[in-house]
Amino acid sequence: MTQHQLMLAAILLPFATALLILVTGRWQNLREAVTLVGAAGLAIVVFKLIAGFDAAAAAPLVLAEILPGFKVMLRAEPIGLVFAGVAAGLWGLNSLYSIGYMRAEHAPRQTRFYACFAVALGCAMAIALSGNLATLFVAYEALTFATYPLVVHWQSEGAIQGARRYLAYLVATSLVPFLGAIVWTWIAAGTLDFTPGGILDGRLDDGLLAVLLFMFAYGVGKAALMPLHGWLPSAMVAPTPVSALLHAVAVVKAGVFTLLKIAVYIFGIEVIGRGVGDLLVVVAAASVIVASLMAMTKDDLKARLAYSTVAQLAMVTLAVALGEPIAIAAGVLQLVMHAWGKITLFFGAGAIQLATHKKRLSEIAGIGAEVPLLMVAILFGALSVAGLPPFGGMWPKFLLIEAAVDKDMTVLVVCLGLSTLLTLGYLVPIVIQAFFRAPHDDDPHHLPEKHHEEGDLPILALIPPVVTAAGCVVLFVAAPSILAFVAPVIGLGGLP
């Protein structure tokens, strides 16, 4: 298949899967088999796309023209392919986990769940492969609406409220600042195509460019830059596999990916680096520290992880704002590493809940003995997210600090170091609590007569976290090849 056909296949395959899920919804096993086959197929397609990628031959594929000049257009490029690879690779694992989780929870409306999940993946693929800002916006909006039914899944009063906040934040930011910024860009530059080196240089003066950059940074609400991060904790009302999707696979990732694309292909890295992004650096760095501190205060495991995401992904915004090739490289790597690390943590949190019906940090004391393998996986994920070797998460932190040093931003270097400590501070206690504390006897949720074991845990809920934890280690080794893959488009000479 040609690149064009592969791109179309990558987008259409999840939609076709969704359709098949709806058709086969009545037969649970068949429906879940369809999901898995779809996920495997997508992984293969994206792998072929990456393997066959040739920067010189990557021609755009125009699908439609919504308004004259506002085209729906696809084009493969390295950063997008990296995102596509992450999303496609994690969909299969997430589906396996979903099957285990949803069956164990006896969740209703599972057909809708799997179908929307597939649609969300299709939208993520479209975002990854978009050839211009217009297409990216279209897919970005579609992703918001496709994930709404997932967030509201339990349809309890709390779920409805949380989903409302989720939608309000994302739609409000995308329809006002984001769309406004897109139209402004469109008028100023006369095009929306992603062009290496950017399209805005010389079209607007630097002051206005800084304003525009802020409109994008806050318009892309999915990037959850503080103070517009509120939707992310609200969305925790969703089932855990959905949280994993939001945090690791598609949604937040789509947000920061959008920012990366805008930095590289709309503004141009040098343009941002010459001072346009300076204010955003401050905001993003503050976001990193504040969100980390807030994470430490949360007792609910998933809430803690949510604030952790806000902090970790603010680093990508920070990378974007620095406007240095190394920083962008760090941003791309952070996108990958955080996905694998954070999905491990969410899988773990969900599995703990399945196995022990506990979801608070204070409740899980002593469960390490019951679910040792799971807790080790969680530890791997935590260390990777914190940025310690030998886990993939080390790379982006390292490169980001290097970029800050390059720019002589001593304060920023301190900030980043502090953030690593804070991350350890809010993630490692999970493991410590589980292994080294004795269970409280007065815990009302603790049922002494029933001893929890990993045997209680559906095997499908245990394998995915273990695999992703192992992935974190593998990525430590694989990171240089990812860097080499994206290096040409971001103007990174040799490897650092």
Place this chain on the structure above:
Amino acid sequence: MILPDAILAHAAVLVVVLPLLAAPIVALIRDHRIAAPLAILIALASVVLALELVNATWGGETISYALGNWQAPIGIEYRVDLLSAAMALLLTVSGSLAALMMSTAIAPEMAPGDRPRLYAALLLCMSGLTGIVVTGDLFNVFVFLEISSLATYVLIASGSGRDRRALTAAFDYLILGATGATFFVIGIAFLYVVTGTLNMADLGERISDAGRRAVIVGSSFLFVGIALKAAMLPLHRWLPNAYAYAPTVMATFLAMTATKVSIYLMIRLTDVVFHTPGELGRVNFAALMPPVGLAMLVFGSAIAVTAKDLKRLLAFSSIANLGLMLVALGLGGVAGIAAAMINLFNHAIIKGGMFATATAIVHRRGSARLDAMAGLSRQMPVAFIFLVIGGLALIGVPLTAGFVSKLSVVRVAFDLGDWTVAGGILLSSLITVAYVWRIFEATMLAEPRSDAPKGDMHPAFWLPVGLLGAGTIVFGIWSAPVIELSTRIAHQMAGVTP
């Protein structure tokens, strides 16, 4: 295209006269099972005629048809350009879709013997509105305005089989409509006195020599008369009740046509009578439109959030969308008129689709109250999907026609550097999200009633709902037809060759 030349030569007048003369025949038929197909057939024949008109005027030609062979300004002239032809197409298509649904939709609320008369009233309303858009004579506009208005009052009042408030809604509209029409007549009087002609084109030529004050007052009164029919703030009071209490199928037709014709008149009078693009008369009404339009946008959306009934919600949403059209019109220029036309056509499709779906829901469940629609997503999944499509289009989600509409106006505003307008439009879509989401939460998340009637849409609604829903999507992706048409119209209006 497909009709013989002998008919083609008269297409401009036939598109009006055919339904006009068919109405008495339909009204006389006793058996509603014969009257309904006849009405549908006539409406479809009008669509064919309107298509021919579009075809004939596509390249920028203007068809002039002298009625009674008395050349204007001695006699009455039908003057069809692309704008008129496209409007005629919109009107006849809307009429046909309403006719297709009508016999099923009103069956529960109207005795069989009364139905043929209602079909006749629909035909009269349609041909009256079509008469307005094809004529080149100002007084003839008034006559056909009255035909359509009288028919509209009756169509609205016939909703009293479900809710007696339809009667007061119709009466309110009658008083306001008749007052508006009288204002229109006063306006004509002033313009006639100072120019001596009723033909719009002739008026346009002679108006430059006319007394300025008389023209200002005349055009102001014309404008107020039209604004009343266009439900322009603060003259909008009739619209919510009229749409909410009219039989839903009639509300579908009205939402697609009635206010649109007023927008047409604004565009037409801007161009033909007053000849100063961007301004209506020597008073700069164009400057008035963006603020009023923005106010309508915000006000309509805000009230829609509080509505407890789907039809009322859609009615207030219509006010908001009319505001958007006025904003586009007020921005002026070729791009502004084009954006207004894009909005006009797309909104007719979107809102028509939503009202048509509401018709199907009311037909099945007897009510469109939001609290009575719990569980709709499971019990009427097809209707629910079309509500979702329409709702997303109202928000302006990409890949729907609503996005094309909104983006085209925002683009013009940005181009002109009008930040308030651009920002206002974008912000107002947030309120849209709020009211559209109320529909979704009511239909998807609320606990269904166990006694809700079973079954999805009646087959009679499949075609209209399906067509309009498909149009919402198709014109959101492949917007070229609507944009090409609107741009050609705008060019023709501004006298520029594309």
Place this chain on the structure above:
Amino acid sequence: MESLLMIGLLAALGAIAITVAFMSDLLVVAMLSGIFSFTCCALFVLFDAPDVAFTEACVGAGVSTVLTIAAIRLVGRHEKRGGRRASVVGLVVATVCGLALVYGTLELPRFGDPASPASTHVAPHYIEESKGEIGIPNIVTSVLGSYRGYDTMGETVVVFTAALGVLILLGGAQSRPLGRGEAPARRDRDVILRTVATLFIPMTLFLAPYVQFHGAYSPGGGFQAGAILGGALILYGLVFGIDALNKMVPERILRVIAALGVLLYGGTGVVTMLMGHAFLDYYAFGAGPSGQAIGLTAIELGVFMTVTCVMTLLFQRFAIRGVM
């Protein structure tokens, strides 16, 4: 002399209008509005518009008043006073509009100016050419029937639409037929009325065709004739009871003829079209005035049929309805 008369009539009109605003007995108000219309008729005659005066007398003062009174019988006669807020709004709106109009008149040609654009642009064609083109002396009839015949067709359709509307609103399944003996006419009294009516109705029956066919030479035509005949039938119904009227002209017949009138008018246009001419181009029936004469006769007949039947039908519908 004429100016004095004009001022007097206008003053009377003003007085009536203001009285209407302050009276709360609807019956009196309805009568006053009839008088208002009649006074306007006098003004129309004074302003050289006898055709309009004729029509206003038949339709505005006659049929309208009867319909209003028939409706008042059903809705109650006394109005409730109140609504201070509304009167303030009304006063403001009316004043603003009035001042705007006065401002607009400041540059209008003065009253009766022969050089005004209205008198010099299109109208001279009608006055000078209609004799040759249409061949009848009454210019109003020429313009109404031929030059602007399409408007007149629209007007006929408006009348038909009104009938259709009233039939839907007060007819069919929703109608509540009046019980026998409830009819508004009281046979025991009103001897004088019955006697006068017996004399009057045949006279009007003669008058109607005269007005119809003499419309080419003097004020009159299909509308006026229709309104007169309709008025005669309404009078018959008022005096001898609605049942008698129904017996004489059943509603179904009225409906059919009303529709046929519209079809006759429109059909004339369709025929001219089939003969290869424009819609409503009467020259299709023959060159010069002879063709026009055929066309005008046909359409005037159509108007006459529709107006007569609709006027009667409207009255019938209101009269037949029982009081709640």
Place this chain on the structure above:
Amino acid sequence: MKDLVGLFPYWAVIMLMMTGLYIVIAQGNLVKKLIGLGIFQVSVFVLYIAVGVVDGGTPPILDDEFAVYSNPLPSVLILTAIVVGVATLAVGLALSVRIREAFGTIEEEDLLPLTAPTHPVVTGPEAETDTNAGREETRP
């Protein structure tokens, strides 16, 4: 000054029109509104006819004796408008009859609470007769 005197008839007619408009807006009784509308419209007709008057002219019926005729066009337009007026009146009256039957009143003030969107749905013409204000007066 002479010009202003020449405009006097117009102003008198405008006064009449505005009285009619005032009745339409300010009066709460539906039939009274319709009558006000009638006065408003008839006054507009007078304005039209006044516009068509030509000094020393005669009615536009051709005769060898006369040379100056008043403008026939306004007459034609007003003939049409009169008929439109009565058609609107008829439909309006029919509506007020139905409203009286359905709500028991034709006073705007009393109708407002009964027609508020929050009022429960009532179908059919005779469903509610709780407001019987003025019922006795309906029989003349």
